Amino acid sequence: MFARLPGWARQHLAALRILLVFTVVVGLAYPLAILAIAQLPGLHGRAEGSFVTDAAGHRVGSSLIGQDFTDASGNPVPGYFQSRPSAAGGGYDPTSTSASNLGPEDVADSFDDPATRGVDESRQSLLTQVCTRSHDIGAFDGADGRRPYCTASGVGAVLAVYHAGPGFTGRVTKVVSVNELCPTRPFLVTYAGVPVSCRTLADDITAGRQVLIRGDAPARPAVPADAVTASGSGLDPQISTAYADLQVARVARARGLAPARVQSLVKAHTSGRALGFLGEPAVNVLNLNRALDALTPARQ
Structure with missing residues (x-):
């Protein structure tokens, strides 16, 4: 039947078939396959945003996005390790990721x-x-x-x-x-x-x-x-080991802990270079502060 159609019509029908095939494969099948893979154990949490919860099960942040550890007046809390500055919106705003x-x-x-x-x-x-x-x-x-x-x-x-x-x-x-x-x-x-x-x-x-x-x-x-x-994205959740070391004495003093105990937590939450040679070792601030809260509450 299509052989009787003029050439221009057959070309348009062929283009339409290609459009439909790629719509199904790329627009439906591929996203659904990725979604299914993301539900596998060990991947689900990362696919959902790597959210971090407290002891009561409430979300307190994401291990992939930095945040401020300040009081109601915007002052840094002495008992928490502080993140690096952020130029994303008012600070660490994922919808306004940017540099200065x-x-x-x-x-x-x-x-x-x-x-x-x-x-x-x-x-x-x-x-x-x-x-x-x-x-x-x-x-x-x-x-x-x-x-x-x-x-x-x-x-x-x-x-x-x-x-x-x-x-x-x-x-x-x-x-x-x-x-x-x-x-x-x-x-x-x-x-x-x-x-x-x-x-x-x-x-x-x-x-x-x-x-x-x-x-x-x-x-x-x-x-x-x-x-x-500030970082290029304004969302970095890590700080350098040098910046973490600088804060150990102050955090230990504010929480009534031995500096050696706080230093051991810093070491436990330090990740090495990517692939063993890219970048520098870094410390995830949110995870480190959660570990501190598990030991003793911060004194504001």
Whole structure:
């Protein structure tokens, strides 16, 4: 019967048959086969999202997605290991997975002008975000929070240096601390013999030569990189062993446990490199904190 149809009609019918076959195979059979495989023992939990439950059977998170361990005011709870920062939505939002998209040259903060009502123009640079986190973590964990190119107060140590001549030539006429808004006292008193002033909203910092001041921070900061930078996805559930080790003393003190006991839990929840050589060993924060709760409740 189809042989009597014109060529164009037979081609359309053949295309329709291919469409139907692939719809059944790819749209129905394949997904159902994958769903059936996912129900096998050992795979079901992973297929359902790797949810983690407490002793009462309530879901407390997923071992694949990080979360914050903070109180109602957003402050970190001393008795819990803290996760790395997240730029996904308000933090660890699976529907807004993202990075900050800020690069190493993002070192100047923006400040809100009170004259502009209804618009908040303030924004921390990547450098200040790193400096602030390192400063706060250092204070929280009793460690040295100093970092190169950061002030003691935890902002980027950046100067705008103005010259008398064109193209940043000639004598220095003015120096402004870019990330310290007046009336804050600048982190440096003078630069090139010129007093350093705090920044005002009227200062055009783009007209000055940008100078970063390294300071006296150690070459290898005590606060590791993953503690002060967000991951590419914003959802990482693990932290480095270095960041976990930094928190052991504080968690042990808050829970009344021996540091060696807490350290043994860290080791038990440390996974090795993928395939034995990819990446670095990491610690799953949620599983580690659940193990701590099984020993003793956190004291907030």
